[in-house]
Amino acid sequence: MIRINNLHKSYPIGKDSLHVLKGIDLHIKEGEFVSIMGSSGSGKSTLLNIVGLLDEHDEGDYFLNGQEIKNLNEKKGAVLRNKFLGFVFQSFNLISYKTALENVSLPLYYKGVSRKERQKIALDYLDKVGLKDWASHLPNELSGGQKQRVAIARALVTQPKVVLADEPTGALDSTTTDSVMDLLKDINNEGMTVFVITHEEEVADQTKRIVRLKDGIIISDTINIQRNPVKTV
Amino acid sequence: MFDLDRWREIFQSINKNKLRSIMSGFTVAFAILLFTLLFGVVSGLKNTFEGAFVDNAVNSMFVRVWKTTKPFNGLQSGRRIQLKNPDYDYIAEKYDSKIDLMTARIFKNFSISYKNKQDNYSITAVHPDHQFLEKTIITEGRYINQLDINESSKVIVIGRLVKSDLFGQKPALGKRVNVGGISYKVIGVFSDDGGDNEERISYIPVTTAQKLYGNNDYLNQIRIGYNEDLNLDEAIAFGKLVERDMRSKLDIHPDDQSALSVRNMAEVSKGVDVFMIALFFIVIFIGSGTLIAGIIGISNIMIFVIKERTKEFGIRKALGAKPSSIVGMVVQESVLITTIAGYLGLTLGTYVLSLIGNSLEKDYFIKDPSVSQGLVVGATFVLIISGLIAALVPARKASQIKPVVALRAD
Numbered sequence: 001m002i003r004i005n006n007l008h009k010s011y012p013i014g015k016d017s018l019h020v021l022k023g024i025d026l027h028i029k030e031g032e033f034v035s036i037m038g039s040s041g042s043g044k045s046t047l048l049n050i051v052g053l054l055d056e057h058d059e060g061d062y063f064l065n066g067q068e069i070k071n072l073n074e075k076k077g078a079v080l081r082n083k084f085l086g087f088v089f090q091s092f093n094l095i096s097y098k099t100a101l102e103n104v105s106l107p108l109y110y111k112g113v114s115r116k117e118r119q120k121i122a123l124d125y126l127d128k129v130g131l132k133d134w135a136s137h138l139p140n141e142l143s144g145g146q147k148q149r150v151a152i153a154r155a156l157v158t159q160p161k162v163v164l165a166d167e168p169t170g171a172l173d174s175t176t177t178d179s180v181m182d183l184l185k186d187i188n189n190e191g192m193t194v195f196v197i198t199h200e201e202e203v204a205d206q207t208k209r210i211v212r213l214k215d216g217i218i219i220s221d222t223i224n225i226q227r228n229p230v231k232t233v
Numbered sequence: 234m235f236d237l238d239r240w241r242e243i244f245q246s247i248n249k250n251k252l253r254s255i256m257s258g259f260t261v262a263f264a265i266l267l268f269t270l271l272f273g274v275v276s277g278l279k280n281t282f283e284g285a286f287v288d289n290a291v292n293s294m295f296v297r298v299w300k301t302t303k304p305f306n307g308l309q310s311g312r313r314i315q316l317k318n319p320d321y322d323y324i325a326e327k328y329d330s331k332i333d334l335m336t337a338r339i340f341k342n343f344s345i346s347y348k349n350k351q352d353n354y355s356i357t358a359v360h361p362d363h364q365f366l367e368k369t370i371i372t373e374g375r376y377i378n379q380l381d382i383n384e385s386s387k388v389i390v391i392g393r394l395v396k397s398d399l400f401g402q403k404p405a406l407g408k409r410v411n412v413g414g415i416s417y418k419v420i421g422v423f424s425d426d427g428g429d430n431e432e433r434i435s436y437i438p439v440t441t442a443q444k445l446y447g448n449n450d451y452l453n454q455i456r457i458g459y460n461e462d463l464n465l466d467e468a469i470a471f472g473k474l475v476e477r478d479m480r481s482k483l484d485i486h487p488d489d490q491s492a493l494s495v496r497n498m499a500e501v502s503k504g505v506d507v508f509m510i511a512l513f514f515i516v517i518f519i520g521s522g523t524l525i526a527g528i529i530g531i532s533n534i535m536i537f538v539i540k541e542r543t544k545e546f547g548i549r550k551a552l553g554a555k556p557s558s559i560v561g562m563v564v565q566e567s568v569l570i571t572t573i574a575g576y577l578g579l580t581l582g583t584y585v586l587s588l589i590g591n592s593l594e595k596d597y598f599i600k601d602p603s604v605s606q607g608l609v610v611g612a613t614f615v616l617i618i619s620g621l622i623a624a625l626v627p628a629r630k631a632s633q634i635k636p637v638v639a640l641r642a643d
Contacts, residue, residue: 054551054637074556074633082553093548093640097249110553115238154552 001161001193002028002051007060009046020046022216023060028195030161033188035196035204038213044197045166047213051195052085052164053077065161082110086155090167092147094139094154100126101135104154111158125153129183145176152183162193169203181206243566250538257534257567258574261616264527265575268520268612269582269604275516277589277602282505292463293334293366294472294497296324296455296479305486314483314492318443318450323482324457324475331471334458336360339442339451343413345391345435347399354395355434356412358442366458367425369436374406374421377438381420385440390421392432412437415445465503472497524615532623535567539627540642546631547639556632563628564621571620575613583609 009021020043028034038044049055050062053072062069065084072080086107087093094103105122113121126132129149131142139147148168155163165184169177181203188194188208196207204210205224212220247254298314321337339358344351363369364376372393381388389412396405405419417437425431443450459471476495477487485492546559586602631639 049637052551054640055635074550077636078550078553078555081551087551089640093544093551095545095548097245102245106549107552109238109242110549110555110558115241158553 001030001032001065002026002195003061003063004051005061007047007050007062008058009043009050009055010058020216021050021057024213024216024218026211026218026221028162028193030193031188031191033185033194033196033208034211035198035207035209036211036213037198037201037204039199041215042213043216044199044213048164048166048195048197051162052087053081078110082107082158084161086158086160086163088148088151088155088163088165088168090170092139092144092151092171094147094150096139099136099138100131100142100150103139103150104157107154107158122153122157125157126150128156129153143176144172145179148172148176148180149183152180152187156187156192160192162195163187165194165196167198168196169198169200177203239562239565242562243569246562246566247570253534253538254570257531257538258570258577260530260534261527261571261574261620262578262581264523264530265578265612265616266582266585267523269579269609270585271516271520271523272604272608273582273586273589273602275512276604278512279509280601282509292461292468292498293456293458294475294495294499296457296475296493296495298483298493299491301485301489301492303486303489303492305489306484308484314485316452316455318452320479320482321452321455324455324479327478328457328471328475331460331463332457333460334362334366336363336366336456337439337452338363338454338456339439340453341413341442341446345395345399346411347405347408350399351411352398356389356437356442357434358437358439360439362458363436363456366456367431368427369423369425371421371423374419376421376423377436381438382440385444386438387415387417387441387445388420388438389417390423390436391419392434393422393424394429394432395435396422413446463499465499465506468499469497469503472499524612524619527616528619528623531567531571531620535563535623536627539563539624539631543631543634543639543642547634547636547642550632550636550639556629559632560625560628563631564624567620567624568617571616571623572613575616579609579613 004024004026007021007024007026008019010017010019012018024047036044036047046055050057051064053064053069056072064080067080069080095106098106101119101122104126105118108118108121123132123135126135129152131146131149131153134142134146134150139150142150148171152163152168155165163184168184169180172180184194184196185206194207196203198204205226208224210220210222210224211218296316298316301308301310301312301314304310316337321335325332325335336359341356341358342353343356344353357363359377360382361376361378364371369376371390374390376390377388380386389410391399391405391410399405399410400408405422408419409416410419411417412435423432423436439452457475459468463471472495476493479485479493479495480487480489483493542563546554549559550556583604586604589602
């Protein structure tokens with residue numbers, strides 16, 4: 001599903017440049033539940049942004065669903081994101097003046113789905129995350145956990161190939177963290193590829209594969225046996 | 234353009250951000266309101282100035298004479314100049330091709346009486362063409378004609394107010410009035426847009442006046458209506474030519490303005506034209522300045538709005554919005570607001586102008602102020618285009634920001 005070979009990324013800082021990713025090799029198959037662990041500055045967010053086509057890499061190859069990602073313009077990027085990717089952000093990134101239902105149906109609008117169909121599908125997904133009764137509420141009328149569940153519903157609504165979650169529990173307390181992680185596990189159990197970035201061991205522990213990143217390189221890539229009883233190493 | 238979902242998005246965005254929408258709308262509405270009022274007021278001024286000349290034919294000039302103030306050709310200064318029939322005939326023959334209408338004028342003052350009513354009135358002796366040069370409106374009977382001139386008939390055309398003074402509501406036509414002791418037959422009654430004074434005059438044939446009051450061939454003024462094909466500059470040149478000719482014919486010093494002058498309406502209307510053109514440019518300058526201020530206002534607001542929405546655009550792009558859809562959304566919203574606000578400003582402006590109407594005519598010379606359809610459409614068009622550009626430029630820039638950068642914006 002995701003194949004990355006020798007990926008490099010630098011950011012210019014004044015006249016110098018900061019080398020953030022220094023040759024990442026990563027292969028994620030369909031249906032995997034992967035977490036990227038690392039302290040801040042390790043380059044994990046940069047990796048997710050590149051995987052999510054929100055940013056471009058400098059060097060190396062990146063194949064998403066068998067398609068090479070190279071010299072994408074904004075338009076092609078938008079189409080690919082809409083088709084293959086669903087995002088869950090730490091700060092939720094819901095549009096404040098839209099209701100929960102409208103937020104969830106927005107990706108379908110960009111996909112070109114009719115209004116009636118959109119609302120029906122979006123309501124189904126809100127139901128799935130347990131927020132059907134909150135459909136007409138604005139984000140500021142929802143709790144943090146509820147917002148993140150709306151965001152997850154929004155990420156799933158187009159039935160993407162991969163769900164990318166950037167510190168999905170970073171702004172949540174431990175109880176809601178568990179409920180959000182349970183939701184991501186459920187999604188993965190249904191066959192969706194889930195890619196989580198976190199710096200919390202408890203969160204990473206609940207995923208099936210843990211990739212540790214330090215200073216722009218992968219230092220370990222282990223199968224979480226505890227969570228992956230079916231497959232053996 | 235007619236994507237219902239797109240419109241829903243736009244109305245939602247306008248609705249949820251009322252203050253922002255009202256602010257940008259207000260800027261435009263106010264600019265257009267000022268623009269409309271400015272042009273309306275100027276058109277009102279123009280109406281007043283143009284109205285001031287309806288009383289006399291525009292393509293006319295007067296030859297008038299007084300006393301000389303400079304010696305010339307061995308003649309002393311202080312000599313009274315007298316126009317006579319040969320002068321009239323001389324101009325008529327020499328410039329036949331350039332002259333459409335021509336009349337002499339002799340001014341008299343007599344008491345006119347009918348039965349037991351009597352008063353003093355101005356009487357002007359004229360040729361038939363005088364009717365058209367003075368824009369006299371015959372309401373009853375007829376004007377003086379060539380036959381009256383040829384036969385020196387004792388006929389008189391009286392003004393509306395002369396008639397009401399002497400006859401009241403009774404018919405005047407065919408009655409005989411006593412003018413300074415001589416009996417005249419009333420052949421017509423007239424009115425004149427020039428005001429009451431012009432309706433207290435009576436007209437008699439030139440030849441009658443010359444024969445009965447002095448038995449000479451004296452004239453007080455010659456009035457010429459030149460060919461309408463002459464443009465302003467040609468008409469002015471013609472006036473100068475006549476002036477020069479008459480000076481040499483009457484032995485007047487070429488620079489002696491006090492002895493003879495030709496008052497040419499072409500020069501007056503040229504003066505008014507120049508004034509109107511100057512006014513027009515001033516208005517264009519201020520008017521476009523107002524519009525530009527409005528445009529800059531909305532551009533500023535759009536830049537701010539788009540900056541404020543950068544994060545939202547980042548979210549939308551992460552969810553699959555193409556740059557074009559973001560640009561389209563912002564531009565459409567801006568054009569919608571400018572169009573509606575511009576229309577409101579125009580409507581309000583036109584309404585205010587219609588309220589003003591003729592109420593400012595007396596004190597401020599503003600008569601029936603209004604704006605032309607073309608100007609209204611043009612200004613609206615300029616606004617729509619500017620609303621489009623004001624949104625397009627920053628929106629395009631914003632839409633090209635990488636989502637990762639846009640998402641970080643606050």
